[in-house]
Amino acid sequence: MKALLRIGTRGSPLALAQAIETRDRLAAAFPELAEAGAVEIVTFKTEGDRILDRTLSAAGGKGLFTKEIEQALLDGSVDLAVHSMKDVPTALPDGLDIICYLPREDHRDAWFSPKAASLDELPEGALVGTASLRRQAIVLMRRPDLRIAALRGNVQTRLRKLEEGLVDATLLAMAGLNRLGLVDKATGVLSEEQMLPAVAQGAIGIETRIGDDRTNAYVRALNCAETELRVTAERGVLATLDGSCRTPIAALALINGDAMSLKALVIRPDGQQWFMTGRAGNKADALAMGIDAGEELKSKLPAAFFAGINPDGPVV
Numbered sequence: 001m002k003a004l005l006r007i008g009t010r011g012s013p014l015a016l017a018q019a020i021e022t023r024d025r026l027a028a029a030f031p032e033l034a035e036a037g038a039v040e041i042v043t044f045k046t047e048g049d050r051i052l053d054r055t056l057s058a059a060g061g062k063g064l065f066t067k068e069i070e071q072a073l074l075d076g077s078v079d080l081a082v083h084s085m086k087d088v089p090t091a092l093p094d095g096l097d098i099i100c101y102l103p104r105e106d107h108r109d110a111w112f113s114p115k116a117a118s119l120d121e122l123p124e125g126a127l128v129g130t131a132s133l134r135r136q137a138i139v140l141m142r143r144p145d146l147r148i149a150a151l152r153g154n155v156q157t158r159l160r161k162l163e164e165g166l167v168d169a170t171l172l173a174m175a176g177l178n179r180l181g182l183v184d185k186a187t188g189v190l191s192e193e194q195m196l197p198a199v200a201q202g203a204i205g206i207e208t209r210i211g212d213d214r215t216n217a218y219v220r221a222l223n224c225a226e227t228e229l230r231v232t233a234e235r236g237v238l239a240t241l242d243g244s245c246r247t248p249i250a251a252l253a254l255i256n257g258d259a260m261s262l263k264a265l266v267i268r269p270d271g272q273q274w275f276m277t278g279r280a281g282n283k284a285d286a287l288a289m290g291i292d293a294g295e296e297l298k299s300k301l302p303a304a305f306f307a308g309i310n311p312d313g314p315v316v
């Protein structure tokens with residue numbers, strides 16, 4: 001049969017797992033989408049997948065993991081795009097919108113090291129592999145003696161490089177590990193007090209064409225309201241700070257009943273200076289809380305706070 005919906009995604013194992021989860025949820029909600037071939041998955045290689053010899057912050061630019069897929073949405077070759085919201089810039093192309101968030105996975109980071117049960121126990125001067133400026137900065141805040149290597153590649157590639165001894169430790173999102181069935185490989189989990197997560201970490205967002213009523217009726221039915229509110233607050237911080245993968249920003253919104261709490265952090269890439277704030281309010285004010293927290297942080301940042309963003313260490 002001809003596909004009723006075409007899903008655009010990156011081809012990494014994690015991205016594919018997320019696209020398959022979306023396809024399965026669509027099939028469970030709509031009988032016509034459960035027929036063989038009704039929902040097709042189309043994979044794209046993005047610039048972020050191609051650049052492996054540099055950190056993404058060094059490569060610069062926003063939307064390195066989304067641009068090719070958004071182009072396919074705009075030209076009609078796919079109907080929906082499934083993204084890790086952590087990788088989606090706050091400004092979307094004209095004509096497209098994120099209209100659905102799947103239930104959020106674990107927002108925390110996991111710790112991996114054959115040498116130490118935790119960050120605190122790592123030997124002095126050890127090499128931590130991460131391409132994330134946020135993780136780099138928070139690691140250096142807690143352990144200024146450590147060195148950072150830019151560890152690139154998909155989740156499996158990074159774990160292989162750790163096993164080969166190219167780095168002494170690394171950090172990965174629990175969400176990706178859970179989705180890939182790799183969580184047993186982790187040495188431990190970092191609490192959000194120890195390592196505030198990236199904005200929207202663990203959340204999958206679905207992007208569609210504005211006005212594509214047929215697709216949007218299907219996709220919107222999958223929305224998780226709680227995830228949407230949490231991501232809205234966190235992305236409010238990011239948008240206000242004009243953040244991208246070039247800026248170490250962390251934020252976490254939690255919901256308890258109608259109450260929302262929000263924590264946000266901006267930190268210099270070397271971890272030696274940071275600003276943190278928090279908000280508590282009603283979840284209905286998620287966006288306003290995020291913007292307000294972002295404004296406060298922005299007003300406190302000295303000029304050139306984000307200068308010197310690239311790790312000095314090797315790229316592995």
Ligand SMILES: NCc1[nH]cc(CCC(=O)O)c1CC(=O)O
Pocket residue numbers: 084085086087155171172173174175176200201202203204
């Ligand atoms: N930037 C890569 C990326 N984008 C989303 C995830 C994990 C899944 C998620 O946060 O939703 C990862 C890998 C990682 O940080 O370990």
